[in-house]
Amino acid sequence: MSSEKILITKDLTIKFGGLTAVSGLNLDISKGEIIGLIGPNGAGKTTCFNIITGVYKPTSGNILFHNQDITGLRPDLITKLGIARTFQNIRLFNSMTVLENVMISKHVRLNANLLEAVLHLPRYTNAHRQHLEECMELLEQVGLADVAHEKGTSLPYGKQRRLEIARALATQPTLLLLDEPAAGMNPQETLELMDFIKKIRELYGLTILLIEHHMEVVMGICERITVLDYGITIAQGTPAEVQANQQVIKAYLGTVEDDA
Amino acid sequence: MENKRQNTILTIIALLFCTLLIYLGDNNLSRFQLRILNLSAIYVILGLSMNLVIGFTGMFSLGHAGFMCVGAYTAAILTMSPAAKELIYYMVPIHPLLANIQWGVIPAALAGGIVAAIFGVLVGFPALRLRDDYLAIATLGFAEIIRIVVTNTTSITNGSLGLKDIPSVKSLWVYWGFAILTILILRAIINSSWGYAFKAIRDNEIAAEAMGINILKHKLLSFTIGAFFAGLSGALMAYLITSIDPTMFRFTFTFQILLIVVLGGMGSITGSIVAGVLVTVAMEWLRFVEQDMNFFGFVIPGISGMRMVIFSILLLLVVLFYRQGLLGTKEFSWNFFLKLASKRSKQKEVS
Amino acid sequence: MVAAYVAFFGIAIFALPWWLSFLIAIIVTTVLGVLIERTAYRPLRDAPRISALISAIGVSYLLENLGIVVLGARPRPFPRPENLVWNIKVGNISFLSLAVIIPIITILLLIAVTLFVNRTKVGIAMRALSRDFETASLMAVDVNKVISATFAVGSALAAVGGIMWGMQYPQIDPLMGVFPGLKCFIAAVMGGIGSVPGAMLGGFILGMGEVMIVGFMPELSGYRDAFAFVVLILILLFKPGGLLGENVVEKV
Structure with a gap:
C-alpha cells in the first residue's frame, strides 16, 4: 500500500453555542485504507462527517484533501473534488427509481447546457446515454440492476443502504464516507456488507472512512480506528491496540462509579 | 426505440390535431368563448410555471402576481402606440426613452418574460436562501414591493391610473401557441437532467447537495424560468384585457394559480393543464352566483366575493382530503393511453 | 378581523x-x-x-x-x-x-x-x-x-x-387583517420566531419605521407598505434566526 496521504485534518474543532461537539480532531488517512471512526452515541462522529463534507463549517482547524485545503468549501464543491458520503438516516430521493437516484450524481458531469437538453441536441443525448450506461454498469456491480426501475424507497432496508452507497459511488469519489452502513442489518446482511465494502474498495481504488456501531464490522475490515468520546479523540491505532486501550473500555462500558 | 418513435409520431399527430382545432375555433367560436379559451391558455402557462417552482423544485414561492405585473407592464409599454401613450400619461409625461417605442406583439411578450426573468434573478438571489413559510412571505413581500414600485414610478408606468388601449389580440393562435410551446419546453426541461436535479432538491436537499448539485444555482434557475413564464402570461393577459393597473396584480392572482397547481397535482404537468382549463372555465361559469338571478319572478341578489369563497373551500378540501390533487405526480403518456385503449377493445371483444 | x-x-x-x-x-x-x-x-x-x-x-x-x-x-x-x-x-x-x-x-x-x-x-x-x-x-x-x-x-x-x-x-x-397579518408575521420573524421580546422588538421597529418614513421622507410615503418587506429581507439575509432568535442548526 502506498503512503500517499488522501485526507489530513488538523485540530478540527466545532462549537455549537457553548457545546464543543468535536475538539481537536486529527485524522491522517492514506490511499487505500479503511479507517473506522467509533465512539458512544453523541460522541461527535456524524458531526465529523458533516465538517469534512462541508455541511458545517469548523470553528477552527483545517482539512487537507489530496494536499488541497478544502476547509469551509460548499458541500457540492467538495463532492466534485472526490469525497462522497452516505447518511445515517437514509436520504434517498423518494420520488425516483433506483436508476434515477444514481443518475442524479451524473448531473454535474454533464457537459451540455439546458438549451441543448431542451432541444435534444446530440451533445446532450450522447452524454445522457453514456451516463445511463455507466449507471447501469454500476448498478450491476453493486447488485441492484434487477431493481433498477423500482422506486428507491420501496426497496427492503438493506438494499436501500446499498443504493445509498451506489449513489455515492456514482459521483466517482476517491474518498468514501460511510455513516453506519450496517445499522439495522441482521448478521447475514452485515457479513455481506463487509464483503461488499472490501469489494468496492478494490474495484474503484477507494479510501474509506466509516462510522459504525457493529464492532464485528469495525474490527473485521478496518485497518486503523479512531475513537471519539464527547468530541475528544481518546485513542487511535489498530483494532487490537484500540481494543486493549483502558480509556476506550471505560468510555464504552463506563466505570463502576459511573453506575452505568 | 420502436416505442419511442411511435410516441413521437403520436405526439406530432396530436399537435397537428391541436392546430386544426385552433384553426376551426378561431373561425367559428363566439367572442365570449374565444375569450374564455384564451384566458385558459394564460392560466395553463401560469399553472405550469408555478408548478415548476412549487411542485417540481419544492420552493414555496408566492411571488407570481409580481412577475406577471412586470411582464404585463413591459409588454404594454412596448406595444402601445406613441399617440396612445401621449393621451394616457396626462398626469406625468412618459419617460422620453419609452415614448416612441412600438414593438410587435410577440417580441414584446417575450421581452415581458425576459424582464420578469431578470426580476426573478434579482428577487431569487437573496430570497432563495430561505425556506418554507419564510420563503413564502419573502416572495409575497417582493410581489407587493414590485406592485408598490409600479404604483409609484409614474413616469414609466403611469402609476395607479394604469394603462389603457393596449393593442388587443384575440386570436387563439397567439395564446394557445404560447401555451403549447410552454408545455413542450417545460416538459423537456423536467424530463432532462436539470429536471431531475430540481426534483432531487425537492425530495432531499441535503442529499442533493451531497450528490454535487449546486443548490442555490439550481433553485435560482428554476425560479427564473418560472418568473419568465409568469411574465410571459402577464404580457398575454395585458393583450387580452387591453387595460391594466397595479391593483390587478394582488395576491388573489397568485391564489388562483396556487389553486390550479394544488388541484391538478403538485408535480404533474398534465394536472396543471387540466386544472388550468377547469379553473378558468369554472371561474367564468361561477360568475352567475355574483349576478342577480331571476327565479320565477323573485330576484335573488348576486353575492360578490362568493366565487372566492367557493375557491377557498375547494382548495381546503383538496389539501385536506385529496392531497395529491387530480393527477398527483402522474403524467399523461401515450403508453398508458394505448394500454387503456387496447384494454377497452379487448373488453369489447370478450363481450 | x-x-x-x-x-x-x-x-x-x-x-x-x-x-x-x-x-x-x-x-x-x-x-x-x-x-x-x-x-x-x-x-x-x-x-x-x-x-x-x-x-x-x-x-x-x-x-x-x-x-x-x-x-x-x-x-x-x-x-x-x-x-x-x-x-x-x-x-x-x-x-x-x-x-x-x-x-x-x-x-x-x-x-x-x-x-x-x-x-x-x-x-x-x-x-x-x-x-x-x-x-x-x-x-x-x-x-x-x-x-x-x-x-x-x-x-x-x-x-x-x-x-x-x-x-x-x-x-x-x-x-x-391582510396587511397587519402579514406584518405581524414579519415582525415575529424579524425578532426571531419563538421569542416574545423578539416579536415585540420586531413590531416596534416596523411600526416606528413606517411612521418615520412618512414623517421624515414624505416623498417616499407611497413606499410605506414596502418598508416592512425590505427590512424583513435584509434581516433574514444577515441574521436568519431573527434579531433575538437563536440560530437553529439543522440536523443532518
Whole structure:
C-alpha cells in the first residue's frame, strides 16, 4: 500500500453555542485504507462527517484533501473534488427509481447546457446515454440492476443502504464516507456488507472512512480506528491496540462509579 | 426505440390535431368563448410555471402576481402606440426613452418574460436562501414591493391610473401557441437532467447537495424560468384585457394559480393543464352566483366575493382530503393511453 | 378581523355594553381559532410542510371572502365606546386617551404572555413541542391539547389586537387583517420566531419605521407598505434566526 496521504485534518474543532461537539480532531488517512471512526452515541462522529463534507463549517482547524485545503468549501464543491458520503438516516430521493437516484450524481458531469437538453441536441443525448450506461454498469456491480426501475424507497432496508452507497459511488469519489452502513442489518446482511465494502474498495481504488456501531464490522475490515468520546479523540491505532486501550473500555462500558 | 418513435409520431399527430382545432375555433367560436379559451391558455402557462417552482423544485414561492405585473407592464409599454401613450400619461409625461417605442406583439411578450426573468434573478438571489413559510412571505413581500414600485414610478408606468388601449389580440393562435410551446419546453426541461436535479432538491436537499448539485444555482434557475413564464402570461393577459393597473396584480392572482397547481397535482404537468382549463372555465361559469338571478319572478341578489369563497373551500378540501390533487405526480403518456385503449377493445371483444 | 366585526355587531346592533361585546368578541375568536386548528391543521400535521401552508392560506382567504360575502366589502365605522375615549390635554398638546390605553394594554399582555410561556406547564410544553415534536410527545405531553391551547391564546391575542385596531382607526372592513397579518408575521420573524421580546422588538421597529418614513421622507410615503418587506429581507439575509432568535442548526 502506498503512503500517499488522501485526507489530513488538523485540530478540527466545532462549537455549537457553548457545546464543543468535536475538539481537536486529527485524522491522517492514506490511499487505500479503511479507517473506522467509533465512539458512544453523541460522541461527535456524524458531526465529523458533516465538517469534512462541508455541511458545517469548523470553528477552527483545517482539512487537507489530496494536499488541497478544502476547509469551509460548499458541500457540492467538495463532492466534485472526490469525497462522497452516505447518511445515517437514509436520504434517498423518494420520488425516483433506483436508476434515477444514481443518475442524479451524473448531473454535474454533464457537459451540455439546458438549451441543448431542451432541444435534444446530440451533445446532450450522447452524454445522457453514456451516463445511463455507466449507471447501469454500476448498478450491476453493486447488485441492484434487477431493481433498477423500482422506486428507491420501496426497496427492503438493506438494499436501500446499498443504493445509498451506489449513489455515492456514482459521483466517482476517491474518498468514501460511510455513516453506519450496517445499522439495522441482521448478521447475514452485515457479513455481506463487509464483503461488499472490501469489494468496492478494490474495484474503484477507494479510501474509506466509516462510522459504525457493529464492532464485528469495525474490527473485521478496518485497518486503523479512531475513537471519539464527547468530541475528544481518546485513542487511535489498530483494532487490537484500540481494543486493549483502558480509556476506550471505560468510555464504552463506563466505570463502576459511573453506575452505568 | 420502436416505442419511442411511435410516441413521437403520436405526439406530432396530436399537435397537428391541436392546430386544426385552433384553426376551426378561431373561425367559428363566439367572442365570449374565444375569450374564455384564451384566458385558459394564460392560466395553463401560469399553472405550469408555478408548478415548476412549487411542485417540481419544492420552493414555496408566492411571488407570481409580481412577475406577471412586470411582464404585463413591459409588454404594454412596448406595444402601445406613441399617440396612445401621449393621451394616457396626462398626469406625468412618459419617460422620453419609452415614448416612441412600438414593438410587435410577440417580441414584446417575450421581452415581458425576459424582464420578469431578470426580476426573478434579482428577487431569487437573496430570497432563495430561505425556506418554507419564510420563503413564502419573502416572495409575497417582493410581489407587493414590485406592485408598490409600479404604483409609484409614474413616469414609466403611469402609476395607479394604469394603462389603457393596449393593442388587443384575440386570436387563439397567439395564446394557445404560447401555451403549447410552454408545455413542450417545460416538459423537456423536467424530463432532462436539470429536471431531475430540481426534483432531487425537492425530495432531499441535503442529499442533493451531497450528490454535487449546486443548490442555490439550481433553485435560482428554476425560479427564473418560472418568473419568465409568469411574465410571459402577464404580457398575454395585458393583450387580452387591453387595460391594466397595479391593483390587478394582488395576491388573489397568485391564489388562483396556487389553486390550479394544488388541484391538478403538485408535480404533474398534465394536472396543471387540466386544472388550468377547469379553473378558468369554472371561474367564468361561477360568475352567475355574483349576478342577480331571476327565479320565477323573485330576484335573488348576486353575492360578490362568493366565487372566492367557493375557491377557498375547494382548495381546503383538496389539501385536506385529496392531497395529491387530480393527477398527483402522474403524467399523461401515450403508453398508458394505448394500454387503456387496447384494454377497452379487448373488453369489447370478450363481450 | 373577526374580532372587530363581532365587537362591532355587539355594540352597534345588539346595543350591548362595550365591555361585554369585547369579551364576546374575544371568546368567539378564540373558539374559532381552535376550531380552525382542529379542522384545517390537525389532519395535516404529518403532511409535508407545504400542504399545511396551503391550508393556512386557504383558511385565511376563506374567512376574508366569507366576510365580504356576508358583510359586504364596504368599510364600516367602528363605534368607540364613549367612556374609553376622551381627549387628554397636556399643555397645548391634546391627544386621545387611546394613545395611552393601547400601549398599556400591550405591555400588560406582553407580560402575561411571557409569564404564560415561561412559567406555566402548558407554556413549557409549547416550547418543548416547537423544539422537538417527537420527543415531546414521548414525554407524555398531550400534543393535541397543547396545540389547541396555543391556537386559543394566539386567537385571543389577535382578537384584542383587532379590537384595538378598530378603536384606533375607527373603521373596519373584511380585508383589514391582510396587511397587519402579514406584518405581524414579519415582525415575529424579524425578532426571531419563538421569542416574545423578539416579536415585540420586531413590531416596534416596523411600526416606528413606517411612521418615520412618512414623517421624515414624505416623498417616499407611497413606499410605506414596502418598508416592512425590505427590512424583513435584509434581516433574514444577515441574521436568519431573527434579531433575538437563536440560530437553529439543522440536523443532518
